[in-house]
Amino acid sequence: MARRNIRAGLDKLVAMRSDPSAPPVIENPKLRTMSDSPARPRPIRGQVQLMSADGSSAQEPDGPVMERVPERTAAAGRPQGEQAEAPVERDTSGLASVRLRLRVNRGRISVIGAHVVPGAITVPDRLEYGLAYEVADGNRLIAAGSVPDVGQRRSYPDPQGREGLEGHHLEELESFELNVRLPQKAFTARSLPRLRVTLFRMKERPEGALVRTQSLFKQFPNQLRSIAELRGISLTEMPMPLQNQLRSAIASSREQPLLR
């Protein structure tokens, strides 16, 4: 019998043997080996139940049965329109996110919009090259992400390729806007004054997986440079339409019992 791996403490044999003379592995010594003797019927619910020789069943069905097969069957199946019935299941996670629209101007960030988006958000497992942002409640990181294309306006190249117009005309913007997303459950009236949004410029794309609970700068101090920050959101200082948007995002969260 093959040697057992005692040290590993596993009930696994160490290695298979290829030689034909290798003995069979005893899987369960309490069981018998196969013989030529006829099968011995085992009782089921106290009775020996054997199939009839012709396969016929004397038992009448006591539940729903299929409709009778029509006398003539036709190969129907030409699709009639689309599968119009609504799927039984849609997104039932009960999760939602808040999309904050931010304006960045000379190191200052201001909120210019907020919307609730139903459904869970895909949490990135790495930062992509571009700008990075983090949203924190105090010291607790609640969202992070990358924004690949901000702060610049590019004209399409000239189709005739006129000299000097072959590529993009680039315009660096002093003020630009971007979206950040955070789980709606973290967007509460109580958390708003503590919310901190930090925007980072990347010197290079950080390698390695994103730790979803730790400050981005602590994770990637050599790759990230903070370029703008928003400290707290004060509802009363906002214009009324914006206040309404923010309140709506908060209020919605209360209506979602699945959010905790």
Added chain:
Amino acid sequence: MPDSVTQILRSGPVGAKKNIAVLGDGFAEGDQTAYNNKVKELLIDGVFGNDYFYEDIQAFNIFRVNLISVDSGVSRRVYDEKGTPADGSDDTIVSTTLRNTALGYIYSGSWAHCWLENGADTATRVQDALNTWVPDYDLVLIILNESGFGGCGGGGFQIVTLGSSWEVMAHEFGHGAGGLADEYCQPGTYTGGEPGSVNVTANTDRATLKWGSFVNPATPVPTGINPNPGAGRCTNHNQGTRPAGWDSSQDAGLFEGAQYVTSGKYRPVENCRMRGNSPPYCPVCYTEMKARHHAYTGRNFLTSHAGDFNGDGKHDLLVHNGNGIMIYRSGGAQLDLVFSTVDRVPGSWQFMPNDRFYIGDFNGDGKDEVVVYNSTDWVMEYLGLLVDDGDNGLKLIARYDDSMPGWQFQKGDRFYVADFDGNGKKDLFVVNGADWAIPYVGMLRSSGSGFTLVQRYDGSMPGWQMRSGDRHYAGDFTGEGREDLWVFNGTEWSIPYLGILRSTGAALAMQKRYDGSMPGWQMRRGDRHYIADFNGDGKKDLYVFNGENWSIAYLGMLASDGRQLAMVKRYDGNAPGWQMRKDDLHFVGDINGDGKEDLFVYNSRNWFREYLGTMVSNGSALACAWRHDWVGEWNLGSVDRFIPCNYEGVAGRRNLFVHNTDWFGMIRATPGLSLQKIYYQWIHNYRHGRNW
């Protein structure tokens, strides 16, 4: 006509996908059809009909917003460019013609003014429209009803005219979705540090080059050096002889000239989409786009199927994920994407997560078709027949909604592909033992364009009382050219039964029933059956394995003579070269192509390492060989799944697809088990290197 939104690409919940909002400006009510057509032309048929975006279509949703403008066409502004079109600082406005449009954009046709500009409240109107119709947008495309050329990008936005091309838009999406840098050149020299973008570098050291893994060691680095520093154009391969077959967009090296200079910055290939717009993304940019969006595709390799979808004798691969499928064509040694779709195929079949696929040549054309069944994602059950669409894809030609004449579909329906009438077209056995008061078996004959129920058995078949726990297999036991139905029940009677029901073409007749035992084999509930012609006589024989009901594992080879089974060989505990264990898993395939079907065998649970083996039949006995732990670079694991197939196209089945969540492998079995190809997360054949 009020403003509206239509989702024209449905890949999944907005929170799990990248969402593209498309807005139109200057399209009056009567222009909406033209607008819709332009969106389709540019985005669906253009950007998402080609290379990378076609492949990753499942990562994106597209929402087309129809905004009704009062006027047709957008406002226009004329600049006096003072003869310096590249310099906008000295321009003056000659005239402005305002039109009443939904977003208020003004087209100027001036490159230095980004071809177009915002009106007084354009930004607010755009945000209002987005907030109203597509609040979770990631990327925005705005199409102006203006025939002149122009386009302005940045901040995830692209504003284009009717004169723009999809290729330029795909380039722009490289910025907006991929953070990729431009690779085109203008005279100038760069002297700064290492640029952050993945596709531009100032580093000429092969050892530390950030895309070095994609550069063939035989390729000189740098590969192209600007002979006129600071002047000229982007440099192509000029260091040594440019190899024959060099692909200007797919062969990576280090080429001087990138990101608005001709010297000091380098790009990965001669001409990537980020330089020339029209070529596909280079390996570096492609990989960056794939890596960024892989999580949004929601894809893995768990649901994979083999089938010869183009009839070239090589098994291709169909991968199903959520509401999308992809087909990869086998070239004999690698797989290449030929079809990628999400949501639905023409016909229409809408893919859903619980679709079940059955592959077979249902119309006898030498190519495999796909039967797909869904009994759980809709309020009714659907059965569809998908065939070749003539363009490497699939289209639906028959669909049965809830029922077909004589058969009411139910959740527990199970299907078995078998040509039971021997006409060269695969048919279906359908079985339901769970959802009715009595079990049912149906025979669905394929006409090539649909199915017809030719026989239904209610509760019993000739010589067989059906039970819910019956297990079914298909195979031509008699050698008459018709595939028969094999049934086993080891749990619901006092003794196990195996029945072989011969197909007459339109009905079944009991050919042979084994009650409790077969010749040389005592049947037990844990018997596992593998229908295979192991002696190559045209009649399907039986491999039977039991690893759980005896003290040792048994494997029997029972040959069919067309009337009954006879024990040819029984292995008690060991097959030659393979120590059998209780959790051995078997897969049928003609490993050596000799016409005798063999077994692949895998055990990941009963040994300290995983074992993958071959059990090759000579007609009356088996000879075994195995690899353990690794097959080439493939690290065997408990999560691995195997699909016997023939991707090489050599007569007989001799290969395996092996797959798990993130990895996909192609294993050759002859002359020994060896790994032919391995893919991680996505299937792509790089000219050199790979994505891990």
